[in-house]
Amino acid sequence: MLFSSSEQCPKIWNIDGDNRCYREGEGLVILRIKGYQWVSFIVLSIAALALLFPFYWMVLQSFKPPTSAIQTPPDLSWGGFTLDNFKKLMAGNIWVWTSNSLIVAISGMLGNVILCSMAGYAFAKKEFPGKRILFWAIVSIMMTSTQIIMVPLFMQIRDMGVLNTYWALLLPILVSPLAVFLTKQFMQTIPEDLLEAARMDGCSEWRTYWNIIVPVSMPVLAIVGIFGFITQWNDFLWPLLATESQNMRTLQVGLASMQLQNVDYGLVLAGATWTMAPIVILFVAFQRFFVKGITIGAVKG
Amino acid sequence: MYRIRKALPGYLFLLPACLMFAGFMFLPIFKGLQLSFQKWTLNGYEWVGFSNYNQVFGDSFFWKSLWITAVFTVITVVAGLVLSLIAAFMIDPFQQRMQGVFKSAFYLPSVAPIVIVSIIWLWLYHPSFGLLNYLLEFVGVSPVLWLGDPKIALFSIILMTVAVSQGANILILVTSLGGIPKDYQEAARIDGANLWQEMIKIKLPMLKPTLTYLIVVNTVGSFQVFAPIYMLTAGGPNRSTTTIGFLIYENAFKKFDFGVASAQAVILLVIVMIIAIFQFRTMSEDLEY
Numbered sequence: 001m002l003f004s005s006s007e008q009c010p011k012i013w014n015i016d017g018d019n020r021c022y023r024e025g026e027g028l029v030i031l032r033i034k035g036y037q038w039v040s041f042i043v044l045s046i047a048a049l050a051l052l053f054p055f056y057w058m059v060l061q062s063f064k065p066p067t068s069a070i071q072t073p074p075d076l077s078w079g080g081f082t083l084d085n086f087k088k089l090m091a092g093n094i095w096v097w098t099s100n101s102l103i104v105a106i107s108g109m110l111g112n113v114i115l116c117s118m119a120g121y122a123f124a125k126k127e128f129p130g131k132r133i134l135f136w137a138i139v140s141i142m143m144t145s146t147q148i149i150m151v152p153l154f155m156q157i158r159d160m161g162v163l164n165t166y167w168a169l170l171l172p173i174l175v176s177p178l179a180v181f182l183t184k185q186f187m188q189t190i191p192e193d194l195l196e197a198a199r200m201d202g203c204s205e206w207r208t209y210w211n212i213i214v215p216v217s218m219p220v221l222a223i224v225g226i227f228g229f230i231t232q233w234n235d236f237l238w239p240l241l242a243t244e245s246q247n248m249r250t251l252q253v254g255l256a257s258m259q260l261q262n263v264d265y266g267l268v269l270a271g272a273t274w275t276m277a278p279i280v281i282l283f284v285a286f287q288r289f290f291v292k293g294i295t296i297g298a299v300k301g
Numbered sequence: 302m303y304r305i306r307k308a309l310p311g312y313l314f315l316l317p318a319c320l321m322f323a324g325f326m327f328l329p330i331f332k333g334l335q336l337s338f339q340k341w342t343l344n345g346y347e348w349v350g351f352s353n354y355n356q357v358f359g360d361s362f363f364w365k366s367l368w369i370t371a372v373f374t375v376i377t378v379v380a381g382l383v384l385s386l387i388a389a390f391m392i393d394p395f396q397q398r399m400q401g402v403f404k405s406a407f408y409l410p411s412v413a414p415i416v417i418v419s420i421i422w423l424w425l426y427h428p429s430f431g432l433l434n435y436l437l438e439f440v441g442v443s444p445v446l447w448l449g450d451p452k453i454a455l456f457s458i459i460l461m462t463v464a465v466s467q468g469a470n471i472l473i474l475v476t477s478l479g480g481i482p483k484d485y486q487e488a489a490r491i492d493g494a495n496l497w498q499e500m501i502k503i504k505l506p507m508l509k510p511t512l513t514y515l516i517v518v519n520t521v522g523s524f525q526v527f528a529p530i531y532m533l534t535a536g537g538p539n540r541s542t543t544t545i546g547f548l549i550y551e552n553a554f555k556k557f558d559f560g561v562a563s564a565q566a567v568i569l570l571v572i573v574m575i576i577a578i579f580q581f582r583t584m585s586e587d588l589e590y
Contacts, residue, residue: 074432143573144570156328255417
């Protein structure tokens with residue numbers, strides 16, 4: 001049921017962005033599509049299904065006998081599920097790779113959340129000479145990437161004698177300019193009165209940050225943390241350069257080497273499904289933060 | 302003395318992050334600049350002036366890879382943004398929850414690791430048991446050597462990149478469209494504008510700042526493409542997919558010619574910086590960071 005204006009909307013009902021009124025849980029919105037929107041709906045649905053289908057196919061084949069993946073015509077049927085591919089996967093290096101990936105991703109997450117939020121706090125709430133130039137210097141790094149600095153970074157890490165160790169994997173990923181930027185943007189909106197009150201009560205600088213700023217900034221810290229985790233979990237180039245031995249590989253690099261040496265598609269697809277699973281779980285659990293995080297830096301207001 | 306004491310907490314909070322940035326971002330950039338003028342000999346590194354640069358500029362492979370990178374970038378960015386815009390315009394009129402469904406559906410593929418996406422697409426593109434050739438056969442078209450034909454390989458990589466990486470673009474555009482005040486839309490309707498005019502004449506111009514931002518971010522990203530090339534074709538066949546990013550990797554980690562690789566990286570950095578400066582110029586009035 002649609003009302004012409006928000007005033008007419010009963011209090012217990014919801015109003016959406018277009019001032020349209022609807023009742024909570026009223027169908028899956030599809031019922032309220034009208035006219036030309038059906039065309040959009042169908043086109044978008046086909047596009048989305050086409051994009052998601054390959055992932056579905058990957059998961060399906062990883063639970064089928066190894067030869068099923070290379071069958072023509074493609075085997076899309078349900079049934080005949082087996083765990084053979086995963087058993088073979090578990091017999092390999094997958095646990096080592098997974099724990100390496102977890103170490104890297106969690107370190108990236110913690111580093112970004114702690115170190116970058118401290119920097120963001122300084123940029124947002126402290127006054128000191130050179131603030132502007134330091135901030136722009138850090139933000140300008142966003143334009144470069146491992147791609148550009150990989151050669152000298154590799155040689156630097158090699159000269160430090162830590163190539164193929166956790167140090168090599170971790171040192172370059174603990175900070176990210178985007179995390180500094182996002183936390184700074186958010187912390188600027190924290191009212192000065194709150195900090196003033198803390199100071200009046202005699203809070204030390206660190207306590208003000210830890211007991212006031214950090215709890216208030218949880219929404220942005222969650223975003224920074226999730227992005228930090230996913231970025232490092234997905235990263236390929238740096239772990240590829242920084243590690244040599246099988247037991248230092250991350251999942252991405254291990255998977256790539258598996259793909260390049262293997263004709264066993266079933267095994268490779270099981271590995272891909274395994275590597276993708278944490279991303280999907282995080283995505284489903286923290287969808288809101290993804291949407292926010294992606295738009296926070298790009299869209300004003 | 303008082304001023305230093307007042308500034309001290311700020312510096313202390315910055316110190317850890319700044320040390321990491323300086324050590325692992327800025328230092329490598331300067332070291333790369335230095336390396337680009339050096340050559341590795343038996344006695345260690347030796348200054349060779351511009352000889353690395355001369356070698357790079359005289360190398361036809363370098364110019365070829367620059368051209369390939371430009372083609373890759375222009376097509377992926379333009380096609381990607383056109384498709385994202387169409388999708389965003391289609392998603393915008395829906396209500397919140399339906400918008401959310403589509404936003405997630407398009408965003409999920411773009412958070413998937415590129416290694417996994419590449420593995421899947423290698424399989425879709427497989428000449429004998431790939432799904433794409435099966436579909437082509439189904440409609441009576443002869444199979445295509447997606448990654449094996451020098452004329453087609455680059456476009457296969459472009460197709461994959463465009464298909465899977467529009468999530469963030471779509472999300473940002475939908476959010477921007479949602480931020481356009483409804484008054485404009487109503488005023489246009491009263492003046493008798495149809496849906497098409499409303500999109501082209503009213504909404505598109507208001508998206509300009511967002512589009513500029515996306516164009517630059519996408520261009521800078523595309524210019525450095527590496528992982529899909531590494532996974533799908535390793536620069537081949539016949540070097541038809543060797544982008545500048547992959548060429549640097551090859552020179553440094555296959556031929557161990559770090560001097561030449563650094564010179565190429567410096568050139569890439571300059572190109573990316575020019576694009577970035579272009580961004581700050583055109584966006585300065587919209588920039589509130």
